[in-house]
Amino acid sequence: MSENKPAQGWIIEETSFDPRYIAKGESILAQGNGYLNLRCAQEEGYVGQRRGAFITGTFNKSMEDEVTELPNLPDVTELVLSIRGERFSMDRGCWEDYARTLDLRTGEVVRRLRWTSPKGDVVELCFRRFVSLDEEHLAAFSLELTPRSGPLELVMESGINSRITNTGSQHCTEGEKRLLGGEVLRLCAWTCQSQIPVAIHCVHRFSLPPERALPVMERRRFVNRYSFRLAQGQTLRMEKLACYHTGRDLPFAAPECPAGTGDMAAVSEAGDACIQTAAGRGYDALLAASARRWSAYWEKNDVEIDSPDPLDQLGLRFALYHLNIMIKRDDSRVGIGAKGMTGEGYKGHSFWDTEMFLLPHYLFTDPAAARTLLEYRWRSLPGARRKARENRYEGAMFPWESAWLDDGEVTPQFGAADIATGDSIPILTGLLEHHITADIAWAVWLYYTATGDEAFMDRCGCELLVETARFWASRLEWRGEPGRYEIRNVIGPDEYKEHVDNNAFTNYMAAWNLEYAAGIMERMERAWPGAWANLSSRYNLPDLVQEFRAKRQALYLPVPGPDGLVPQNDQYLGLEKIDLTRYKCQAGVSDIYEDYSQAQMNHLMVSKQADLVMLLRIMPELFDAETRRKNFLFYESRTLHDSSLSHGQHCILAAWLSLEEMALELYRHACAVDLGPNPASSDEGIHSASMGNIWQCVVCGFAGLQWHADVLSLDNHLPKSWRRMAFCLEWQGARLRVELTPERIAVTHLSGRAVRLQLAQTMHTLSQNGAQRAESGGGN
């Protein structure tokens, strides 16, 4: 899929059209701004194409037997070209001089080719498109078409198509179609269950007047049909500007009604005005405004890598591109989907991916965005409380999959086929994967540590910590025989294993949650009086502190056995070992499920993803260096990395353990999750958490960033072949620039408050006026 131009490091380029990569290309080259994302489907249609337009927060339930998901909204990307009666398609006739590029600097995708039709007509085509980072409602497209073999007749159909479904499930009404002022096509539809009004507008501009323009309305399709006669060598330029508005847009929301209005008139009028403005400016001016925003983003967020393998740089910039289009930084009513908004995969739902894999990136580059993500969890408390009640627990039991604020748990009930029984495998994560509640509490701690944001703690943080701890206090099970609390019948991060007891990651995170909440509650009356007033009106906080401490003390926490191994759970170290070689080299995902049923998987010593290793990464101080090393190597050998969450976290551990070659290899695996050659890896969208992981590999792994004991520390684990790496960080109100070479690590204070940090074991204080720069020699 991807080849980069070494000189640039900014271009994702495709130089061949291979039908096997159609859906993957749509995901990887998706464009957006966190409000509106479009998959990069070719304008003409192909089998296997999965056109997609998504707007954050527009969740809807298509039918009674389904769960709420992010709807695939009506499409504006389709363009049907007929050249002397032959439909343009790259799998008809023949093509040459093909290239499709995404320029990460501007967010523009350009596709060029020369096409010879089955009739022998030759045309040059250049398609361009972007979703504006400057005007979030707007997407723009252009086409330049030049006949090269003689004059020809061209017919072009373009407009709005509401036949789009989420893999067959329809979310939108057919809607009302209108042609405004003879040129603007407008479709006004509703989501069928959540009743969100959606207005879509588009308008076309041409460098030559069409011979004919005819509006064509069909069921769920509204296009204009334009006819042209072009001379040989005469270039037609078409621009299509389109905008999306919905009743869930922030301007229509209010504190008392976060879901926004159901007022179609207001929504469609906003679109009427928007499309007029856009039409007045045109593609090039709109692109320039968007590109300026991208430029500002890169100015602040670029991570420079000087490596002999240019993919090392490109992979990270690719991750940063997607990290920017997957988040709506100013809207705390929405989370980040596991595929961002680049596909239908995981239904737009948010998982622990947000807190553990994505939040660190946002926290260290744009702390306000991290706060928005945590506020989303705080605003979702009603659903989490309901889930706890429904499961007979107390406090907040966060949904494994989250959608709209008050949806609660939205994990689907069934997944793929079990090869033994032939039935759908029940999806138990919504019932059993409990650690997410502690993960969210941990993210509150991390945010507070990195920002010292007392207002957030007062309004949201304290409540999140108390309610999550209350869940754990009710969740622990007393076992008379060993005389301790245990946590039985869960799924840990390793989702190959269901119904396990005492998953080490879960138990340690629960213990930490109880302990940290107790500590915060003791400081609450003084430090966060608003939270104190609110929570003490509901609970006897001193009693809760006692309960949390007592339970945490009596909670079983697995420790290394005689062989030095910490058991991932009570069962794991006694399971059957099988040869994992062929699955370690698997082409796809979940290949092992083609050989073993879910029941059998529970008896094999094989992990899907970082689980005990995740504990080593989040709480490195728990065990001594030798234990960390031993456990990492053991679990790495049993892990198939059958999850995009995995390679990156193993990479960090490998870097910290100075397993340098392994670390670099794992980094490249992480980059290959979406950019690699597997044609089906990303059909349903890119892997959001993987983008966060790629950033974490470099910043937390190779630059050794740690946040433990409330201190920012950095260390030099630069891969041997890399010549230089540089990036910026935000920490406790300061903005810092970090630069690594094989010889040294240097930190420059760019702006903000004075901060202390640890560079390769040595503490430094940096400020604007005092020492602005700290340096340390080569690490390891």
Next chain:
Amino acid sequence: MSENKPAQGWIIEETSFDPRYIAKGESILAQGNGYLNLRCAQEEGYVGQRRGAFITGTFNKSMEDEVTELPNLPDVTELVLSIRGERFSMDRGCWEDYARTLDLRTGEVVRRLRWTSPKGDVVELCFRRFVSLDEEHLAAFSLELTPRSGPLELVMESGINSRITNTGSQHCTEGEKRLLGGEVLRLCAWTCQSQIPVAIHCVHRFSLPPERALPVMERRRFVNRYSFRLAQGQTLRMEKLACYHTGRDLPFAAPECPAGTGDMAAVSEAGDACIQTAAGRGYDALLAASARRWSAYWEKNDVEIDSPDPLDQLGLRFALYHLNIMIKRDDSRVGIGAKGMTGEGYKGHSFWDTEMFLLPHYLFTDPAAARTLLEYRWRSLPGARRKARENRYEGAMFPWESAWLDDGEVTPQFGAADIATGDSIPILTGLLEHHITADIAWAVWLYYTATGDEAFMDRCGCELLVETARFWASRLEWRGEPGRYEIRNVIGPDEYKEHVDNNAFTNYMAAWNLEYAAGIMERMERAWPGAWANLSSRYNLPDLVQEFRAKRQALYLPVPGPDGLVPQNDQYLGLEKIDLTRYKCQAGVSDIYEDYSQAQMNHLMVSKQADLVMLLRIMPELFDAETRRKNFLFYESRTLHDSSLSHGQHCILAAWLSLEEMALELYRHACAVDLGPNPASSDEGIHSASMGNIWQCVVCGFAGLQWHADVLSLDNHLPKSWRRMAFCLEWQGARLRVELTPERIAVTHLSGRAVRLQLAQTMHTLSQNGAQRAESGGGN
């Protein structure tokens, strides 16, 4: 699309794969049995493909803003073949030796080709399929695949796909997927609003055991993935047997609940048993059983034509094929869709097409089927009464578009774009096209005339006649000035014209309906005591008779003016004449709407279809021969035949008027409605009424069949170039064989009661024991 083998006259053959004809081919080659119809989509996918599976009566409303329609049910026709990693598709690599044939004698479609993959592998493929005429739930498929260039790996995915929609509108829940006994794939889903349980089963059989068989469950898709290694020259044969069952099937219906059960268990168990039986028999045996049914059908229904142009014969057999798969002869809960069940067009709704264009064929070949169709209207009376009440009329006002029995009017509200305003054009037929109510009454008369079925009259016919007449009595408007009743603001058969006054066809049909009902009512007490008891308990029948007669007497009926022309409506003869040449030669349909808005169309002297001509055809005795000729020629010149209902009826008039060349040309136009070269003519399904028209052209036109004055009459209007024509007829309990040559027309009495008939002006009596044969010399 179609080329026939002259020697045969039974084969619809396609010898080239042209992407423009994909959807049309699916319609034309559709297979079915009146219960289950499948569009003939290629097993592999293409852009523009519109897979379709329809089961009669399973009407559902997808969303609130839509009307009830026949759902496109989950698909079993898809087969994804991967040959050494290359997806089989005719628009990839290259193909040769291609032919796809529908054998009308057996109902089997066979597709053969030799394909060279993009990697250079050569395979021979032969796909076969049929929908059983013997076991209505069953469809069967087979594939023979032979590697020709070397050994190869083959992966085949096949199963059930519920991503199918009606052009983007989903009707079915995702459903429950189960693999039964390790080999039967079952999907159990519900229609989302009408809550009809639908169970779909399939099973695969192979001549070689697959190396691997893996069930794959995805969202709305459940397939088995089979892997094979084939040696060069080694042929793999695959059979796929599939069956559909729904809660609306006749066995689940009862008089008190015609809609059937909502019991999924009963439905899925019926399918479990059905698929086991089918699997035990296999493709060849199942095909043989179905082919025997087809053979019996042709034995009874074939119309033999000996013409120098073999398409004349093929076109008629093609019509007879579709006339057999569009009707469920034993189910009076369902009508016939305007596209049969060969596509989504017109949403599976029934129009006047059934009574005026289709019913004559069934009546003269299978009178019981005609009764079933009329019983459907009788069972739909509640919806017709409701429509009358809602429009402030009395009696039964039949819906312009009908779906399930109690749905009432289901005409959609909006159609295509108006080129002047850019808005959707409101569809007014449901409000204004009133003649359908008289058309149904007329069909009751025709059925009674042809069968003398007193039991039908007693149970259904009398009630239909009284209720339809009551509608007209309430519909007439008294105009003081001319001192007469008029019928204003209607749409006649010519749908180019909205809001017209005194449409001649409508007024004459209404007058006839009032008159005929009055006559029936006067005989009712004696002839049909059951109907009398029923209706006289509700109405004062003698008063109604008086009212009907009085109103009919005072109803304005247009007559020829000084120029001999009968005005189609009050406005028509004063409208603006434009040059119609380019629209007369139109490639598509409704081309004129690309130049004129609906408002403008109302002012042009142009007709969409037979309107006044339809009156001349239904009531030829109204006017003298010269007036008939004059009006036919005049209206033919103003008619664009922008409806499949039109050519055939004009053909009959032309034949009757001895306009022999024009008649043959119009017949061939009627055959070309679906079989002609226009690539988009039939994308949304074949034209049911056109199939009835083709039969009427030959039997009513060229063989001069008339039923006027309750007498069967025949006349010889054989086209000059035709050498012979022969067919069978049912009439008043007798079965007759009719044979025409240029020289003579001969009728043979085959079985049943003695009947009188008129041959070219001379009356004959034919019976089993007396005169069995009547002959007359050449006609015209």
